Amino acid sequence: MKINRNSGAEQPNPLPQQPTPVRRAPKAAPIRQETYDDPEPDDEEDEEDEEEERPRRRFPFGCLIVLLMLALVAFGGYKVYRFYGEVDGSGNLGKEQTVSIQKGASLTEVSAALKEDGIIEYDWLFKLYARYSGNAGALQYGKFTLRSGMSYNDIIATLSEVQRRKTVDITIPEGTTAVGVAKIFVNAGLVPDVDTFLNCANGTDGSDFSQYDFWNNIPDNGRLMKCEGYLYPDTYNVFADEDVYYYVDTLYAEFADKTSQLATELADKGVTLDDVVILASFIQEEAGIASEDAKVSACFHNRMESTDPQWSSHRLESNASSHFMYDTENNYLWNSPTAEYYGWPAAGAIPEDVLNKYDTYRVSGLPAGPLSSPGFDCLNAALNPDQQFMDEGYYFFVTGNPSGDYPGQFFYARTDAEHEANCVKAGWR
Incomplete structure (x- = not known):
C-alpha cells in the first residue's frame, strides 16, 4: 500500500460544511398599537381593565335643555x-x-x-x-x-261713534191686540207683513226670547198667541233699518222693565204674572180709565172669588170676549183685528175650540190668554182691586151709551135688579 505524500494530490472528500451566518444588528421590535380591534386578551382580567379604561359616551341633556329653551323663546x-x-x-x-x-x-x-x-x-x-x-x-x-x-x-x-241712523216714532195704544201691533209696524214700513211680525213675536220662526223670565213662564195651554198681552203699549223711538227681532225685543224689554215693579206683590199674593196680564187685558177693554180700573177689577175679582150661588161658576162674563157681539164693542172674537186675521167674521162662526177657551160666558175663571196689551194702570189694578168695592159686593158695571144722557159714565151695582136699572139709565134699554 502506497502513501501519497504529495500536497497537491487529491484529498478524500470531507464532511460538508455549513456556511457561516452573517451577524447583523437586531431590528427594533415594532411598537404594538392597541385598538378596539385587537384580539381579545388572554384572560378576563385584562379585558375588564381595558373596558374600564375606555371613555363612555353620555346623552347630551344640557344641549337638549338649551335647545328647548331657545325654541320656547322663539315661539x-x-x-x-x-x-x-x-x-x-x-x-x-x-x-x-x-x-x-x-x-x-x-x-x-x-x-x-x-x-x-x-x-x-x-x-x-x-x-x-x-x-x-x-x-x-x-x-x-x-x-x-x-x-x-x-x-x-x-x-x-x-x-265708539254714536250711530247717526234714521229713527221712527212708533206709538202702540193701550189695549192694542198683537195683530194690531203688527199692523202698526207694517204701516210704518218697518216690517214687510203681519205674519213676519207675529211669527217672530210668538217664536214660531225660531226667535228666542228666553232672556226674559216672563217669556219662559207663559203657559202652553192652547192660547191663540203666546205674544198676546206682552207687547207693551208705549211710544218708542226705534231705528228704521232694523230687523223684526229688534222691534219685538224692544217691546218685550219694556214689558219686563215695567212689570219688574210688581214682582214683590206677585210673590206676596201668590199669583202669576200671566194671570195678572189676562185679567188686566179685560180691565183695559172694559174700563181703561185710571179712576175706574180698580173698581172694574173689584167686580171681576168678586165674580171669580164669590161664594154667592149666583156666581158659583166664577165666570167673568165680559162682552169683550163672548159668543155675542154689538157693533159698539170691540169683541175679541167677533170684530177685533184678531177676529179679522183668523177670518172668523167671514166664516160666520167662531170655532168651537176657540169658544171653549175664550168665551167668558162659558169659561170658569180666566180664559186661556189675554185679549190685548194692557197698560201699567190696568196691570196694577188687576193686582190691586178696589178693596171697598170688593167688601161691599159689587158684581156689575155698565157705561153710558155715547148717544144717551150719560155717555161714558160708569154705573156699578150689587144685584141683577140694580144692574137692570143702571142699564136703563145708561141708555141701553
Whole structure:
C-alpha cells in the first residue's frame, strides 16, 4: 500500500460544511398599537381593565335643555309678534264688513262678535286692551263697518261713534191686540207683513226670547198667541233699518222693565204674572180709565172669588170676549183685528175650540190668554182691586151709551135688579 505524500494530490472528500451566518444588528421590535380591534386578551382580567379604561359616551341633556329653551323663546317671540301685530294692525285690510252690536252687549259679547265676524283673532286680547286702555265704556251698540287687519285703536274708535241712523216714532195704544201691533209696524214700513211680525213675536220662526223670565213662564195651554198681552203699549223711538227681532225685543224689554215693579206683590199674593196680564187685558177693554180700573177689577175679582150661588161658576162674563157681539164693542172674537186675521167674521162662526177657551160666558175663571196689551194702570189694578168695592159686593158695571144722557159714565151695582136699572139709565134699554 502506497502513501501519497504529495500536497497537491487529491484529498478524500470531507464532511460538508455549513456556511457561516452573517451577524447583523437586531431590528427594533415594532411598537404594538392597541385598538378596539385587537384580539381579545388572554384572560378576563385584562379585558375588564381595558373596558374600564375606555371613555363612555353620555346623552347630551344640557344641549337638549338649551335647545328647548331657545325654541320656547322663539315661539314666545313669535306669539308676541303676532299679538303686537294684531293690536297695532296688520296693514293688510280685509273687505268691509257690517258688524252688529246689540244694545246692552257686554265687553265680552262685543269681543266675541268681532272674533266671530273675523275682524280680530284674539277676543281675550281685545277685551283686555279695551278695558285697560279705559275705552270699554265708550263702546256703542248698532251696526258698524269694520275690516280685518284694523288696529285695535281704529276698531275702538269706530265702535265708539254714536250711530247717526234714521229713527221712527212708533206709538202702540193701550189695549192694542198683537195683530194690531203688527199692523202698526207694517204701516210704518218697518216690517214687510203681519205674519213676519207675529211669527217672530210668538217664536214660531225660531226667535228666542228666553232672556226674559216672563217669556219662559207663559203657559202652553192652547192660547191663540203666546205674544198676546206682552207687547207693551208705549211710544218708542226705534231705528228704521232694523230687523223684526229688534222691534219685538224692544217691546218685550219694556214689558219686563215695567212689570219688574210688581214682582214683590206677585210673590206676596201668590199669583202669576200671566194671570195678572189676562185679567188686566179685560180691565183695559172694559174700563181703561185710571179712576175706574180698580173698581172694574173689584167686580171681576168678586165674580171669580164669590161664594154667592149666583156666581158659583166664577165666570167673568165680559162682552169683550163672548159668543155675542154689538157693533159698539170691540169683541175679541167677533170684530177685533184678531177676529179679522183668523177670518172668523167671514166664516160666520167662531170655532168651537176657540169658544171653549175664550168665551167668558162659558169659561170658569180666566180664559186661556189675554185679549190685548194692557197698560201699567190696568196691570196694577188687576193686582190691586178696589178693596171697598170688593167688601161691599159689587158684581156689575155698565157705561153710558155715547148717544144717551150719560155717555161714558160708569154705573156699578150689587144685584141683577140694580144692574137692570143702571142699564136703563145708561141708555141701553
